Amino acid sequence: MGGDNAPDAIVAGALAVSKRTSLLLVGQEERVRPLLGGQEIPLLHAPEVVTMDDPATAPLRSKRASSMRVAMERLAAGEASAMVTCGHSGAALATAVHVLGCMPGVDRPALVTVVPRADGGEAVLLDLGANVDCKATMIAQFALMGEAYARAVLGQEAPRVGLLSNGEERSKGNALVREALPLVDALPIRFHGPVEPTDALRGVVDVLVCDGFVGNVMLKTVEATVDVTLSLLAREIALHPTERLGAWSLKAPLRRFRGRTSASAYGGALLLGVNGVVVVGHGRSDASAVASAIRVARRCVQGGVVDAVGQAMAALGGTS
């Protein structure tokens, strides 16, 4: 029931992947049922809806019968392998921590996704905004969890981890980065050191770690700059009528580029560090984005990301 286009886009997105995914829909039955077009997909009624104006704690207190809370309970009970929501991300975070719990050694979960790199690969980026004010110990936990994510979900054998900074010199970085550096140094991972966005997006690292404010700004800047680049390019072409043939023949590659980057980068972010697979999609998600978010969830379940992160955190606990 969450997101700007719910429940229509959510149901349409779910139906698009229903052949390869066993679904359980959760929401207001009278609004969701008519959207199913007679298809027999399990539907669990949840009368309440968490809106963007609600506090993040609404599913824990006033709205315990919301789709957010009910779905999370079913996930915790083992009746689902993963949960996908396009609703209030703060509420999803609070509900996940409350209902599923954080893994041992995790102070706060982080939101993680991948962004496209110039070399055609993907860089894992976290935190994307679950924690706008971080302690250095949290940054170190993100590094360990992000590395486990890259191994489990992307199948990378020895992912290179970088700490996002304003220069690669260890003397650079803000106070948080400088304080986190020695902590990340001590982790049993392949740590590249501080890294600039430029080098990160060129492929120098596989995992890029930062606080949630900076990560959110970076992700949205990537998204916006793709738009700016394509808009200005189109504007240049439109100014010169002789080049319109080029613009026309550019349509197919542009469409593939859009498909590739939107599916990989903006399908949805995994909430990393809780005992379960919870994928948070964009509030503005259309059916295609919802389908992508469900695919992200499936990829996380198949990769065994929860076990991988749990083992990484447990190994750390054993050695410290």
Added chain:
Amino acid sequence: MGGDNAPDAIVAGALAVSKRTSLLLVGQEERVRPLLGGQEIPLLHAPEVVTMDDPATAPLRSKRASSMRVAMERLAAGEASAMVTCGHSGAALATAVHVLGCMPGVDRPALVTVVPRADGGEAVLLDLGANVDCKATMIAQFALMGEAYARAVLGQEAPRVGLLSNGEERSKGNALVREALPLVDALPIRFHGPVEPTDALRGVVDVLVCDGFVGNVMLKTVEATVDVTLSLLAREIALHPTERLGAWSLKAPLRRFRGRTSASAYGGALLLGVNGVVVVGHGRSDASAVASAIRVARRCVQGGVVDAVGQAMAALGGTS
């Protein structure tokens, strides 16, 4: 003498604009003179060079005869209207503060530049890295200085100012943003409120204010994402031989796009808040980037940016 390609690229860039700009070169005479090809351009000998391994305070202590220090002294003495350097940016900052001094009401200068927007306009972005750890009062000063910059240099009559955040709700933002909000509210400017990178690059604001760590990450992410977008687009085209005609006809608009964005965004950053026009170019600047940095400096002098910022700060001092 500063930057990866000095003095060759610096001199070549200067020569490229020498018809429209009255130049004074500062550096090691025996290395610079041969690059002038017999042209009569004033050259001031400075035997020492600040390297990237030097501390930022080198021009103040051990290297008082460096081109950085000597040029700044000439600027302070009124023998030049502006100074351009592609050298150690921390040293440029420290030398400017020491030799020129900060304007009344300015705790710390900020680095400012413009980034391209999807609507074809430009957004003023500051701080770009002069101050990686900021106090809320500094953010408010940046807002006031950035607004004056947009009026003086870009000729905007009533620039809209935004505070970079992870959402437009006032409850979002990190601790610094939330603390700075009421201070920026109180300024005599057209304050839009908190703004996401997405909206900022779409044209919702003319001036975007943040701390130097976040601003540096954002600027470099814009730069890197342009590369990623164009690389991946080229890759898509290369995969489909039938589309190569499109790739060919795309060359001219791409070249214009590159020229437009690189000149506007990466020519150089103005050091805002000191008593003089100091433009800091990229250390990797080639001759074309050096020429752009000199044009930025000229634009700042012609717009009277130092007076404009001084008046804005003085007006604030008078009302507080």
